[in-house]
Amino acid sequence: MRRFKLPRLHLPPLNVSRLNWAYLLVLLLVWALGEWMAERTLPTLLLAYVPPVLLAWPAPILLLLVLLRLVRRGDVRGLFPALLSCGAALFYLGFTWHSAEPPQSSDFKLLTYNIARGRLGNVERLSNQIRAANADIITLQETNGVRWPFTDELLAKVPGYFVSRSGTLGAEVITLSRFPVVSTREVSLPNTTRRFLVTRLKTPQGELTLINLHLSTVMLSKVLDGEAMTTRDNRQQQLEILQREAAAISGPLIVAGDFNTPPRGRIYRALTAELSDAWDTAGRGFGYTFMASWPVLRIDHVLSRGSAAVKLSAVSTEVQPAGGSDHRALLVVLRFTRQQTQLP
Structure with a gap:
């Protein structure tokens, strides 16, 4: 009996660096809308009440992906935007320490x-x-x-x-x-x-x-x-x-x-x-x-x-x-x- 084999899917390589830059851009856009548009429109009014953690959670995941590439392949590409994204996420979360x-x-x-x-x-x-x-x-x-x-x-x-x-x-x-x-x-x-x-x-x-x-x-x-x-x-x-x-x-x-x-x-x-x-x-x-x-x-x-x-x-x-x-x-x-x- 002939076995049926699933065809291999050839997915393009994941560009973590671009993902980090895109995420950072989205985070900055959301922050800017919340700060400057804010209560002027209904969508941005409601945006103020969205828990910051819902927008910040991708940052550590993207950083983890970059670190895995660094350990396995020695590839440092994407590390800088990943660190920037984590810093921006902490800022958006309102983290402070005195x-x-x-x-x-x-x-x-x-x-x-x-x-x-x-x-x-x-x-x-x-x-x-x-x-x-x-x-x-x-x-x-x-x-x-x-x-x-x-x-x-x-x-x-x-x-x-x-x-x-x-x-x-x-x-x-x-x-x-x-x-x-x-x-x-x-x-x-x-x-x-x-x-x-x-x-x-x-x-x-x-x-x-x-x-x-x-x-x-x-x-x-x-x-x-x-x-x-x-x-x-x-x-x-x-x-x-x-x-x-x-x-x-x-x-x-x-x-x-x-x-x-x-x-x-x-x-x-x-x-x-x-x-x-x-x-x-x-x-x-x-x-x-x-x-x-x-x-x-x-x-x-x-x-x-x-x-x-x-x-x-x-x-x-x-x-x-x-x-x-x-x-x-x-x-x-x-x-x-x-x-x-x-x-x-």
Whole structure:
């Protein structure tokens, strides 16, 4: 009986060097669209919310292919673009690394945490995690719990803080502070029940203003309903209101919370043009805070600026372990430093 043989397929040799250059070009194009087109069109608006790892994973595979060719054949072609691609992928992933600084007396801790209305964790678990951070200032978002007494039960288990909240019942953001509260006010936002919570605190280094916020997000359901661009316009209005509030504050300022904004695009660039991002200044790693079980996006931020008299900067920024929320908390150590006066 005659055996049937499959014909051999003569495939062209894999040009790894060209693949690396092509991948690098695609990665740079995606980055440029996310940075400069960003919220202007629906595709680039949605692109901002694509987890960076989905675009970065080919880089190590292409580098591995180049290294295999190098070991087997001594062929170094493609090594340079492969290394460039890996560097670009790390940059796109948002990787940063800053060495820790020794503590000083003017340091204080701030914890920002979206607790997801208590849907994913009980009061005991959340309160344990918040207390363990031992923060001097805590900004909480989505505190309007799924059941009415949830928020009050949580606050009762985190004693020793002055409490400021937006509204009375159903407060969406709450600020806790060990420093005395000078004043608290709400800033209403158009087309939403969300508000900014502006709190002035009396610290040993002087007054500090804190804005606790939770910006609107572009959800898949809104995209399917054709409302994505409406949400984009609402977010732009929220940004403009935030910029006006920040411009009216003369002293040191911290803006913290769930921005629902990855570190790219027009909104993020506008914010970091005026304020310093704690993760960029003092973070180590990728800084992803969402989703808690498998973090792939950095959308929770702590931004700050000092004044003519005092510098305010982050010296340590850490993403906390997963707890009772779909977000991970962000713990930041900030430092006041007196500015030296220049004599004429």
